[in-house]
Amino acid sequence: MPEVDLVFPRAWIEFEDPADPDQVFRCDLTWLTSGWTCIFGEGCQGIYDTAPDSGCCTLGAHFSDRDDEDRVKVWVDRLDDAHWHHRDQALDGRGRLTRKGWVETDADGARKTRVVDGACIFHNPRGSAAGYGCALHGLALDRDVHFVETKPDVCWQLPIRRTYRDVERPDGTTYLEVGIEEYDRRGWGAGGHDLDWYCSGNTEAHVGAEPVYLSNAVELVTLMGQPAYDVLAAACERHLRSRSALALHPADPRH
Structure with a gap:
């Protein structure tokens, strides 16, 4: 199956950082519960077709x-x-x-x-x-x-993307939004659309034995801190149990 479209419905969760009340995490549950895994050396075609063995x-x-x-x-x-x-x-x-x-x-x-x-x-x-x-x-x-x-x-970190955005509420208070999401082609800027192959949206790479939030737990804890990761992991578990259509990434073979 070819690479899936970049735009599709996703499920998100927002929660206050247990370690910092002025910070809110906004996490892509669809990506974090997907079956993506790095396939470097095991089917990865590389971002350029002239150098398939170099991956990214x-x-x-x-x-x-x-x-x-x-x-x-x-x-x-x-x-x-x-x-x-x-x-x-x-x-x-x-x-x-x-x-x-x-x-x-x-x-x-x-x-x-x-x-x-x-x-x-x-x-x-x-x-x-x-x-x-x-x-x-x-x-x-x-x-x-x-x-x-x-x-x-x-x-x-790739292909997990951490972003930062200052948000102002209607009452004038502000907080820092920290995004944890899929680092798809758009994360590379305009040049990302010119890459010959990219893993995060390819079915070939959605063959992991565990969802991303478990297989990349060390990376996520490093990016978020343990207290925030614990909240995220519990949310991912609930999301998978919900059997919502938004629980499935379109590149996952179970979709």
């Missing part, structure tokens, strides 16, 4: 801020040739690993991981002795930590 790693990863970059650096310094295929390309003339070796700036001056051989410098190509896939993901598995610790924010 083709463009490199933009850092959300300096803290994100500094956190990743701690783990980059622990990578060796056994984990990282392109490590030699991050070394300076004296054979030392430098930040300049794996960070570059885009046309707008934003900092991101370097692109080497048509993909993120941390992408190990098929057939590499370091193992196929993300070097930082592989390191997390080797060190028995979750990849939310080792990878850039954007890499472990």
